Amino acid sequence: MTTAPWPDHGGDAAALLKRFRLPADHSFEDVSANLNPLGPPPWVADWLVECISGLSRYPEPSYRAARRAIAEHEGVAPEQVLLTNGGADAIFLAAALHAGQRGLIVTPTFGEYARACAAHRLVVTEHALEAPRFGLQTAALDEPVTQADVIFLCRPNNPTGTLVNAVEIERLLSCMPTTATLAVDEAFIDLALDAEPLTPLLARYPQLILLRSMTKFYTLPGLRLGYVLASAEHVAALACHQPPWSVNHLAAELVAPLLADTAFAQRTRQWLAREQPRLGQALTHAGLDVVPSQSCFYLVRPGPALCQRGLSSALLLERLLHHGMLARHTYSFAALDGDWLRLAVRDGSANDRLLKVLHDCVR
Ligand SMILES: Cc1ncc(COP(=O)(O)O)c(C=O)c1O
Structure with missing residues (x-):
């Protein structure tokens, strides 16, 4: 077991890899960042280039x-x-x-x-x-x-x-x-x-x-x-x-x-209406305690049956990272003290990958 401190920022992947003695080039998907997975809208890059002269x-x-x-x-x-x-x-x-x-x-x-x-x-x-x-x-x-x-x-x-x-x-x-x-x-x-x-x-x-x-x-x-x-x-x-x-x-x-860009907003709402409840139900089904969320992320922790088998949030975080999924730890949130993990809702196939890995990690 390592004694390296938990990084203040949950998305500090380098610090987490070090803490869990994983190589710096260990590949992983970021399920810690709660950003819209559909964005930025595709036209933004060209638009920014066009605006550069205004700088x-x-x-x-x-x-x-x-x-x-x-x-x-x-x-x-x-x-x-x-x-x-x-x-x-x-x-x-x-x-x-x-x-x-x-x-x-x-x-x-x-x-x-x-x-x-x-x-x-x-x-x-x-x-x-x-x-x-x-x-x-x-x-x-x-x-x-x-x-x-x-x-x-x-x-x-x-x-x-x-x-x-x-x-x-x-x-x-x-x-x-x-x-x-x-x-x-x-x-x-x-x-x-x-x-x-x-x-x-x-x-x-x-x-x-x-x-x-x-x-x-x-x-x-x-x-x-x-x-x-x-x-x-x-x-x-x-x-x-x-x-x-x-x-x-x-x-x-x-x-x-x-x-x-109302089309982007509509696509986003359609994605959220589909994936947010689906992921929430699947996380519960996997044996996690899931806080009822109304946004694009879930706060979770191993439920009673998983706890009885010795699975803590810290251990789940470590296993997920070994399997290539970086979840958000909660040591830096007052009153949570690492007891929970935050998982982002992503697009359908990314959520499927997370759920597959999660099943392997809680087995
Ligand atoms: C609740 C909340 N408010 C504000 C912010 C800051 O967002 P911004 O990138 O717009 O500064 C964040 C960023 O994570 C956040 O989680």
Whole structure:
């Protein structure tokens, strides 16, 4: 058994290969990254080449055209949109707005809320959701929300895939002081089947800000692109914390054509409607505990029968990697402590390969 530390980032394949004493050139498929397997849309590469000449100029500083395209797509006013350098930038801006104040993070969740709060010296309280279903009982938050200046909630949540419905969100908002912020990170909302939109709540609750990413749905994490939807006042306050020209020319120019590609969006929804439930059922059938997910990934762990035969999540991760599948460990998620693994939903044949390997690993 090796004592090398678990890498902080779950997708750090080199560190995991080293930990399990596998050669650096060991071949594997990545089932840890929760990105749309259909993207990026095929026209994007040529389109970027065509736009390259624009790199010799500064981008238009308020990103008017991109914000207008997002506003039309979301049914809000352009003043309610802030373009950001990925969803991660939006998270750090929300924390900056409440620097030195009190933060509340609903865990287990994406680690960047804690990092953003630490960077801006917030005093953080965590509200831990209970395994194995990780559902949020908002009544349990009635008291904590009155004592926080900013609350980070992920919808659907990474890594559990669970989704808080609009009624529950409204319930939280109605308990919050008007000076506080509810930052709902919806990086995966386009990859959530049947999610009710929260945008209609923006008009009634100035506390609400929605953090969005365009890197998951369009499979462009290297490009960096996201946005915030909020009241015009909130957007103006967040913009004060953003360095000028935060979003590069190529990313900003790509916003309108990406949103206009309805055929890609439809293909994605069809894939998700087919593969997401199919994979979930097959994982359960293989003997895993599977958290009911509403997005393109599943949080799983060996179920009771497999545990009895000595199979832990760490051992399953190791076996999967030996068999050429890199799953996401959960040592870096507060409150999970490695007890679970996250698996991405991929295209049909890739999911079949995972299921075949999984059967060999749990035998
Ligand atoms: C929940 C969540 N929010 C935000 C992000 C950041 O996404 P982006 O690539 O847009 O910065 C991630 C990335 O993994 C994420 O999981």
